Amino acid sequence: xTEREARIAFNMIPTVGAVTLARLMRETHGxxxxxxxxxxxxxxxxxxxxxxxxxIEQAAQQHVRLVTDLDADYPPQLREIAxxxxxxxxxxxxxxxxxxxVALVGTRKATAYGRETAKTFAxxxxxxxxxxxxxxxxxxxxxxxEGALAGGGVTAGVLGGALDMFYPEANRALARRMVENxxxxxxxxxxxxCPDAQTFPQRNRIVSGLARGVVAVECPLRSxxxxxxxxxxxxxxxxxxxxxxxxxxxxxxxxxLIREGARMVTCVxxxxxxxxxxxxxxxxxxxxxxxxxxGPDHRAGRNSVASARRxxxxxxxxxxxxxxxxxxxxQVPTAGAxxxxxxxxxxxxxxxxNALLVALRLKGRVRFLPGNRVASR
Numbered sequence: 341x342t343e344r345e346a347r348i349a350f351n352m353i354p355t356v357g358a359v360t361l362a363r364l365m366r367e368t369h370g371x372x373x374x375x376x377x378x379x380x381x382x383x384x385x386x387x388x389x390x391x392x393x394x395x396i397e398q399a400a401q402q403h404v405r406l407v408t409d410l411d412a413d414y415p416p417q418l419r420e421i422a423x424x425x426x427x428x429x430x431x432x433x434x435x436x437x438x439x440x441x442v443a444l445v446g447t448r449k450a451t452a453y454g455r456e457t458a459k460t461f462a463x464x465x466x467x468x469x470x471x472x473x474x475x476x477x478x479x480x481x482x483x484x485x486e487g488a489l490a491g492g493g494v495t496a497g498v499l500g501g502a503l504d505m506f507y508p509e510a511n512r513a514l515a516r517r518m519v520e521n522x523x524x525x526x527x528x529x530x531x532x533x534c535p536d537a538q539t540f541p542q543r544n545r546i547v548s549g550l551a552r553g554v555v556a557v558e559c560p561l562r563s564x565x566x567x568x569x570x571x572x573x574x575x576x577x578x579x580x581x582x583x584x585x586x587x588x589x590x591x592x593x594x595x596x597l598i599r600e601g602a603r604m605v606t607c608v609x610x611x612x613x614x615x616x617x618x619x620x621x622x623x624x625x626x627x628x629x630x631x632x633x634x635g636p637d638h639r640a641g642r643n644s645v646a647s648a649r650r651x652x653x654x655x656x657x658x659x660x661x662x663x664x665x666x667x668x669x670x671q672v673p674t675a676g677a678x679x680x681x682x683x684x685x686x687x688x689x690x691x692x693x694n695a696l697l698v699a700l701r702l703k704g705r706v707r708f709l710p711g712n713r714v715a716s717r
Contacts, residue, residue: 346372347408349392351426352384352530358423385533398531404503405430413438420691421549421575425528429503432524436496441471442611443551443572444487445565446480446558451590454480454558457582459487461555464608466493473550475500475543476511476525480557480565485514489521496550499527500543501535544568545575553578553615555605559593566593569602576695578614579702580605601702661703664688668696669716672706676715 341349350356350372356364356379364375376382384390399406407414407428415437418424430437442465444458462472462484472488474481476497488495495518501507503525506515515525528546529539544567548554554572556579559565569579580603584591598604605611661669671677671685683693697714700706706714 341373341376343372344408344410345392345396346376347410347426348395348406349376349390350379351528352390352392352395353379353382354385355381356426358426361426384530390530395530399429402504403431405434407434415550417552418546418549421545423545424549425546427528427530429527429529429531430524431503431526432496432519433494433522434524436471436494436522436524437526437550439471439494440469440615441473441496441551442615443473443547443554443568444480444484444557445474445547445554445568446484446556447560447563447565447590447593448477448479448481449590450479450483450558451588453584454590455483458483458557459490461557461582461608461611462487462495463491463493465611466491466495468608468612469493470612471496471523473498473547475540475547476515478508478510480559482511482514484557485518488523489517494521494523496524496526498543498546498550499525499529499535500540501527502529502531502533503527504531505534507535540564541567545571548572548577549575551577553580553611555611556581556594556597556602558582558584558590560589561592561596563593566597569597573699573702574695576691576698578603578698580611580614582606601704603702661700661705665696665700665703665705668693669700669705672697672700672714672716674716676709676713679712679714682714 350361361372364379365372368374382389396406407430408426409419409424413434444462446454446458458480465472466488472484472493472495474484474497476485476499485495485497497515497518506512519525544564548568548571554569554577556565556569572579579597581594581597583598583604584594586595603614668682668686671682679690679694683690686693697706701708704717706716708714
């Protein structure tokens with residue numbers, strides 16, 4: 341058994357994830373193969389011994405790429421999250437998963453407003469050169485994928501079950517079009533794994549982990565979308581939300597996210613502005629500057645939102661900070677400093693410092709500047 345095959349085998353055991361495997365590998369001098377040999381509970385989700393050789397054969401027969409962290413095309417941003425998937429089952433162009441992208445998420449029971457907004461945002465982001473990630477569910481997810489295709493871009497859908505247990509069936513044709521247009525469909529679940537209440541929350545961490553930022557387009561207070569946004573915040577991703585009517589239950593979750601510190605976005609430019617200092621796409625992102633906003637007059641809407649936002653930046657209410665956040669904030673001058681300089685000053689890893697700075701940004705205490713710089717407010 342090779343190290344790569346060991347990861348595929350362990351991925352079929354539901355009680356073993358990246359954290360557990362890392363511990364097992366430490367106990368076997370860094371060898372996943374040795375860890376698998378001595379692992380006592382070799383049972384897949386059906387209680388059977390994992391048929392990992394058959395899994396590899398089936399993937400080849402169905403033209404499915406099995407991507408592990410040992411492979412060069414494993415998405416680098418997923419390596420950063422707390423529990424990265426051991427294996428990705430991919431149909432289509434796996435390189436899409438490594439592109440700078442935005443996750444658009446929301447309720448399955450979307451209103452016409454929500455669906456149209458998701459399509460508008462996705463199309464604008466696609467034209468600007470960003471990949472669009474979502475969960476290929478009904479409602480907002482499907483509208484986001486459709487919008488990305490309409491904008492001539494690429495989009496990737498992360499399933500809440502195995503590729504051969506595709507759900508929902510209504511979106512199968514959409515998934516096919518995504519792949520045909522240069523995108524992909526991905527799952528971390530072994531063949532035969534049906535989607536259920538456990539798999540969807542697991543899926544959500546991948547959706548947010550792939551993206552540079554997450555936009556909640558429309559969701560009620562009790563929604564898996566909020567779980568995705570929570571994971572995004574934990575992963576150091578930007579969290580944004582589109583406002584809706586205050587008397588619509590379908591917008592209550594987004595309004596609550598904004599109240600809790602998520603960036604309110606009303607047009608594609610807002611999303612690009614939020615993400616560009618963190619992960620510039622390059623000159624192509626300028627193509628998105630003419631995108632439309634939500635509202636009857638997109639020219640007035642974009643300018644009025646931008647001008648209305650600035651006067652309130654210094655009047656944000658006091659928000660409690662963690663000890664680590666307070667230590668990091670103390671090292672951020674108003675004139676600005678690079679991320680590396682702040683990390684050195686607080687003696688924390690760059691990834692950890694970046695996550696704390698993103699949290700401080702959500703709380704209105706710092707702002708990001710061009711050149712990977714940050715300044716206190």
